[in-house]
């Protein structure tokens with residue numbers, strides 16, 4: 001029998017809770033200075049950056065704090081309904097987040113960034129799409145999506 005090396009989760013590779021909290025606290029500081037995004041986030045809850053950190057941690061294989069504290073993917077989607085986000089705002093949100101990832105020193109290896117940007121693109125496009133809806137959610141959207149390595153980081 002050969003033992004295979006188990007790769008760390010993306011959450012572990014990124015640096016765990018502390019890294020995601022640093023990412024979102026720095027990011028929302030920039031968001032509040034941005035003329036396109038400030039109107040959306042100027043009145044955000046004080047806990048908002050931490051909730052987004054829980055959410056990213058969970059998607060990337062960390063603890064299920066967002067689901068336990070806030071109610072999972074259904075709740076996440078619900079928070080974006082009726083907001084009528086624009087593509088320009090979505091694109092700015094993504095570019096500022098990626099800029100912040102560099103600034104706070106998230107791992108810059110191609111394998112991590114390929115997986116990281118993949119969720120950010122997917123999630124932000126879902127947020128844009130559901131934000132156009134004036135309806136309510138009827139379908140079951142849980143559990144939270146789970147992201148993993150897209151390109152294998154280690155040899156077996």
Ligand code: HEM
Pocket residue numbers: 040041043044045048051052055056070075076079080083085089090093094119120121122123124125127128
């Ligand atoms: C991967 C993409 C995204 C993730 C993971 C995400 C995550 C979250 C989370 C966790 C919340 C708080 C939910 C709660 O209270 O439990 C939230 C709320 C919100 N999101 Fe997103 N979001 C994403 C994309 C976007 C984009 C692209 C925009 C706009 C450009 C946006 C605008 C908002 C706004 C305006 C709120 C409400 C903030 C408040 O007033 O407290 N989101 N999002």
